[in-house]
């Protein structure tokens with residue numbers, strides 16, 4: 001029961017789920033069935049500045065199972081690395097010494113017996129908030145489970161690569177990451193696909209648990225083709241004295257709705273996030289960054305910088321929330337967007353939700369056109385307008401891109417920027 | 424290459440339908456330094472920016488040729504590559520782009536054979552020119568004009584000019600905001616390019632810089648036109664008598680209508 005153009009009832013969808021996922025543990029199967037019920041009851045996400053009606057998501061064959069594109073090869077790339085093609089793990093590498101030390105790196109479907117997966121799947125990102133969340137919860141195809149036990153002080157480097165071939169109608173992914181106390185992890189995640197005439201729905205949820213004193217760098221770069229309608233959400237819970245750095249580069253997809261949120265749950269927890277985005281053509285990009293201070297003496301620092309050209313449109317909503325009792329917390333955010341064309345549009349919407357007196361909170365936001373006088377100045381020295389624009393874009397993005405501590409990711413982000421400039 | 428010639432013939436320009444230049448004619452040749460003086464708002468910067476190709480100004484009449492070629496048909500970068508340079512009255516600040524990186528990109532863009540200047544050669548030349556202009560070498564690695572003082576920006580314009588070695592340079596109030604020592608340095612920079620292959624158009628309000636660059640011709644511009652031309656002593660006379668003197672002379676000779 002693979003091609004399923006028309007599923008019109010809950011009964012049919014339940015039958016499909018039993019058929020496809022019947023071998024999963026009861027807890028997982030019943031979760032899926034519950035979510036399937038919600039799928040029919042819920043609406044598409046309601047986003048103030050991103051109306052979805054016109055995008056005709058209804059026309060996407062979301063029930064289709066992507067065709068397998070290879071079989072799992074266990075190879076040793078020297079690090080932890082997983083490549084998922086159409087959500088089938090085609091490359092999996094985990095060096096023996098890490099296995100010995102208790103690191104677990106599996107496809108999520110293979111890890112359903114692990115009690116941590118059961119504990120954390122769906123713990124940070126709701127499965128009943130809207131139709132996309134329910135769809136993903138009901139039909140998620142695969143993803144990655146990473147567990148790093150406590151006390152691993154040398155950084156565990158992890159690469160997760162997600163690719164979809166042109167046949168794919170819907171790529172539905174879930175990832176769960178658990179990093180034990182005092183351990184260090186650096187993750188680089190990549191998203192891309194082969195373009196196609198039809199739209200592809202990409203829904204991916206990642207939940208990250210950062211235990212006491214751990215340090216996690218979560219880097220992600222998204223370079224999907226413009227047929228992708230992507231909904232990528234990431235959420236983390238950060239324990240006492242732990243630290244989470246987000247490095248996110250968003251470049252592809254026709255529609256990208258993306259969020260990352262950090263819950264600072266105990267004193268000393270901190271998060272820093274850098275989002276770099278570049279829109280061109282008809283791209284529509286709607287990002288949300290959220291730092292939630294639940295405990296005293298927690299710090300957050302969110303930076304977003306974007307460049308828009310063509311008729312691209314972006315929205316960046318930054319939310320810094322400081323709960324009552326989170327004394328001595330420090331939450332900051334700044335968003336800046338540069339528009340290279342008159343038809344491009346960018347909104348930066350910072351918001352501070354502060355319920356505690358004794359805190360520091362600040363935000364700054366700006367969105368403006370490229371300075372024509374500056375372009376003239378540079379061209380008057382012999383640089384072409386393109387080269388002048390490139391220099392200005394470079395100068396604008398350099399302070400944030402160069403702050404990405406994951407060097408391979410940093411280089412990829414620069415390359416993506418160069419491609420977008422030339423586009 | 425033959426000595427450069429910049430010919431401005433009966434140039435009319437507008438900004439937002441407001442006429443700014445009203446038939447300006449002037450020729451600058453290699454080996455010559457021309458000065459233009461004139462009251463505020465008379466159109467000197469507009470002339471300079473139009474010559475460099477600023478898109479804000481619309482040319483409504485006349486012609487400009489550089490070495491016989493139609494300058495107005497060229498984009499600003501093409502004009503630069505033909506050897507035209509404008510030191511701007513208000514240089515832009517470019518965040519995130521160092522002066523050195525920018526200059527190297529500009530030099531490479533202006534090289535006729537499409538080759539890139541070797542890094543060492545570039546560095547040596549930059550060091551030499553900065554030393555000549557008594558500039559702190561740190562400026563090379565600072566973002567272009569960002570946070571520069573008024574005088575530092577002007578000096579940076581001259582640095583760019585000496586690095587790019589233009590054939591015709593227009594200097595728009597390169598002396599404004601400069602202390603007396605800085606004026607001497609800037610003038611030294613201009614004078615170092617003097618020769619048959621270099622012509623300059625120096626826009627200024629003050630006699631002082633002209634004491635050091637010694638113009639061959641001085642033009643007085645009023646209401647978008649050159650109303651009086653002479654030798655260096657014209658600037659001295661203007662300095663003493665002021666624009667009222669020019670205006671009253673014009674009225675007397677019937678060159679302009681009394682307003």
Ligand SMILES: Nc1ncnc2c1ncn2[C@@H]1O[C@H](COP(=O)(O)OP(=O)(O)OP(=O)(O)O)[C@@H](O)[C@H]1O
Nearest residue numbers: 438443461462463464465466467468469470479512
């Ligand atoms: N971008 C602009 N928008 C509107 N008006 C302008 C603009 N640029 C110049 N003008 C007008 O054109 C006229 C000439 O200005 P311009 O800057 O060329 O004068 P100037 O002779 O250089 O003056 P100054 O000696 O003060 O530098 C002025 O009336 C000025 O207000």
Ligand SMILES: [Mg+2]
Nearest residue numbers: 467468469512
């Ligand atoms: Mg002026």
